[in-house]
Amino acid sequence: MNAIFTRTSVRKFEDRPVEKEKIEKVLQAGFVAPSAGNQQPWEFYIVTKRETIEELSRTSPYAVAAAKAPVVLVIAARTDVIFPTITDIDCAIATENLWLELEELGLGGVMMAIAPVPERMEAVKNILDLPDNQYAFALLPFGYPVGKKPQVDRYDAKKIHWVE
Secondary structure, rough: HHHHHHEEEEEEEEEOOOOOHHHHHHHHHHHHOOOOOOOEEEEEEEEEHHHHHHOOOOOOOOOHHHHHEEEEEEEEEEEEEEEEEHHHHHHHHHHHHHHHHHHOOOOEEEOOOHHHHHEEEEEEEEHHHOOOOOEEEEEEEEOOOOOOOOOOOOHHHHHHOOEE
């Protein structure tokens, strides 16, 4: 799987829509993510409405780049699950799957954390009118990248500890 070694954070996007078929493939990748007890605590909200994207881009000082994305995928987490203490880990794994599939499809994106900051979570919840049993976990704005740069090699042998 080469996408692991080529994926980068993309914050600039071409001004063109993403095909629905590609969005569906991205979503499929999220749904095959492993989760504790197979609880699959995620809900995915696909936002393409320009006004809503702009509102979402103001929910965090780090979400500004979302304003120009053709799509913002909001990962929400359900609270009515078997293992609630593991929900954020499960959602992070699903988000990584989504992100890697973007790379496979020639798209790019960036994860923008919303949880665990209460103000950000509440802002996204209000914008999307999320149900009471859900909270906003992250934003994943995506589209066709502009000026994609190569991934930096972050391998660090000093952080590897063999226990034999």
